Amino acid sequence: MVASVGGRLDVIVVGAGAAGLACAADLAARGLAVRLVEADASPGGRMRTDRVSGFTVDRGFQVFNTAYPQVRKRLDLRRLRLRRFTPAVLVATPRGIRRFTDPSRDLRGGKDLLAGRVAAPRDVLAVGALSARDVLEPTARLRSRPDTTTHVTLRKAGISEELIETFFRPFLSGVFLEEDLDTSARVFHLVWRTFLRGTHCLPADGIQAVPLQLAAALPSGVMLTEAPVESLTDGGVRLADGTEVDARCVVVAAGPRAAARLLPGLEIPAGRTVSTVYHAAERSPLTEPTLVVDARRRFLNTCVLTEVHPRFAQDGRALISTSVLGDLSPERHGRLLAALAEVYGVDTATWETVHRTTVPDALPAMPPPHPLTRTTRVRTGRYVCGDHRATGSLQGALASGARAAREVLADLDGGRNQP
Numbered sequence: 001m002v003a004s005v006g007g008r009l010d011v012i013v014v015g016a017g018a019a020g021l022a023c024a025a026d027l028a029a030r031g032l033a034v035r036l037v038e039a040d041a042s043p044g045g046r047m048r049t050d051r052v053s054g055f056t057v058d059r060g061f062q063v064f065n066t067a068y069p070q071v072r073k074r075l076d077l078r079r080l081r082l083r084r085f086t087p088a089v090l091v092a093t094p095r096g097i098r099r100f101t102d103p104s105r106d107l108r109g110g111k112d113l114l115a116g117r118v119a120a121p122r123d124v125l126a127v128g129a130l131s132a133r134d135v136l137e138p139t140a141r142l143r144s145r146p147d148t149t150t151h152v153t154l155r156k157a158g159i160s161e162e163l164i165e166t167f168f169r170p171f172l173s174g175v176f177l178e179e180d181l182d183t184s185a186r187v188f189h190l191v192w193r194t195f196l197r198g199t200h201c202l203p204a205d206g207i208q209a210v211p212l213q214l215a216a217a218l219p220s221g222v223m224l225t226e227a228p229v230e231s232l233t234d235g236g237v238r239l240a241d242g243t244e245v246d247a248r249c250v251v252v253a254a255g256p257r258a259a260a261r262l263l264p265g266l267e268i269p270a271g272r273t274v275s276t277v278y279h280a281a282e283r284s285p286l287t288e289p290t291l292v293v294d295a296r297r298r299f300l301n302t303c304v305l306t307e308v309h310p311r312f313a314q315d316g317r318a319l320i321s322t323s324v325l326g327d328l329s330p331e332r333h334g335r336l337l338a339a340l341a342e343v344y345g346v347d348t349a350t351w352e353t354v355h356r357t358t359v360p361d362a363l364p365a366m367p368p369p370h371p372l373t374r375t376t377r378v379r380t381g382r383y384v385c386g387d388h389r390a391t392g393s394l395q396g397a398l399a400s401g402a403r404a405a406r407e408v409l410a411d412l413d414g415g416r417n418q419p
């Protein structure tokens with residue numbers, strides 16, 4: 001057991017995103033004197049929600065999956081008041097809309113799938129075999145297999161190029177924020193397992209309800225907001241206002257770019273940029289809470305958020321979220337509205353643009369070989385955690401934060417007063 005020493009802090013955690021929150025919680029639970037310092041006015045990092053003219057809009061569309069092991073361990077799902085998406089994806093193809101469904105949960109759609117009306121029977125069998133293996137295989141075995149790209153692993157599983165183009169590429173582009181399917185196959189298999197085991201939902205108050213619940217569970221006084229860290233010092237950190245805070249250890253959980261600035265020489269992966277635009281319409285263009293993706297790559301995904309939860313719009317209108325890779329210029333927005341008109345079969349000229357947001361570094365690139373998790377130790381007394389040290393997801397960020405706490409505890413326990 002590690003005991004805190006005198007008035008000096010044991011650990012400063014920089015950044016109150018999912019990783020920093022998990023790390024601070026685990027260290028505080030072990031009796032350490034911890035301070036979590038966050039640059040922004042509230043915790044959450046990339047999981048933030050804004051209220052704009054009565055609409056609830058996340059800072060970039062994201063979904064919450066109930067199957068993440070760290071989520072099950074740390075969160076009270078009931079208090080998040082989750083609302084589900086349907087266990088299906090609609091794909092806009094040049095030949096019309098096709099519904100891909102999880103036959104174990106959606107009997108109606110499953111009938112079409114199993115009868116070969118959506119994909120060739122050969123493909124249905126190949127996806128079934130891949131899914132069965134992903135659900136059952138222990139993570140350790142998955143980790144030890146040689147890695148390749150998602151595209152190669154799908155082909156090796158016997159899935160045809162046709163199904164890859166009509167389902168996997170459009171669907172996974174929105175998950176990995178890249179269209180080439182060159183993300184690590186290990187990451188794909190983990191993600192696919194999570195989809196099959198869990199449920200896709202959104203909290204009634206938006207995605208930031210997740211980090212807010214984690215922050216509320218911290219002992220009072222642990223978190224300090226509006227306190228950007230300017231630099232790391234020999235004894236701790238210097239805040240932007242010049243205040244120096246000393247601690248035996250510093251854990252940088254500030255997101256990849258800020259981490260590289262605070263820890264010169266740290267290698268970080270390339271980042272993926274995504275833009276999301278929110279439109280309001282008098283009527284819902286699709287009366288079900290289902291994700292729509294585009295085989296023609298004009299957008300990553302779109303959905304009617306008010307079908308997931310009516311309270312995302314206060315005035316009774318429909319709120320539609322649409323995401324694209326990269327930036328969204330006015331010209332691109334015009335083309336996007338035309339594509340949405342075709343896909344939803346409605347006139348989008350009357351849609352009001354409620355909000356738009358671009359998130360650089362929304363996710364880290366995860367090319368093969370991808371280790372799934374990496375040590376957080378940088379040098380004596382200095383640690384780094386976050387999704388960029390694990391997988392680009394809520395699960396990856398929480399797991400990396402937990403790993404940082406374990407490594408800090410091990411070092412403090414083993415070395416007594418070093419670091």
Ligand SMILES: Cc1cc2nc3c(=O)[nH]c(=O)nc-3n(C[C@H](O)[C@H](O)[C@H](O)COP(=O)(O)OP(=O)(O)OC[C@H]3O[C@@H](n4cnc5c(N)ncnc54)[C@H](O)[C@@H]3O)c2cc1C
Pocket residue numbers: 014015016017018019020037038039040043044045046047059060061062063064227228229230253254255256258274359361362363385386387388391392393394395396397
């Ligand atoms: C648009 C979008 C869609 C996504 N979709 C999904 C999804 O569907 N499913 C999923 O699982 N994941 C999704 N993700 C990924 C997930 O949100 C992230 O992996 C996770 O939130 C990363 O957490 P983190 O703690 O590693 O980093 P961050 O959330 O980036 O947290 C870093 C924190 O450090 C703070 N900080 C930075 N610099 C300083 C400083 N100098 N001093 C003090 N504080 C500082 C920041 O303000 C921030 O609060 C999505 C992300 C985005 C942006």
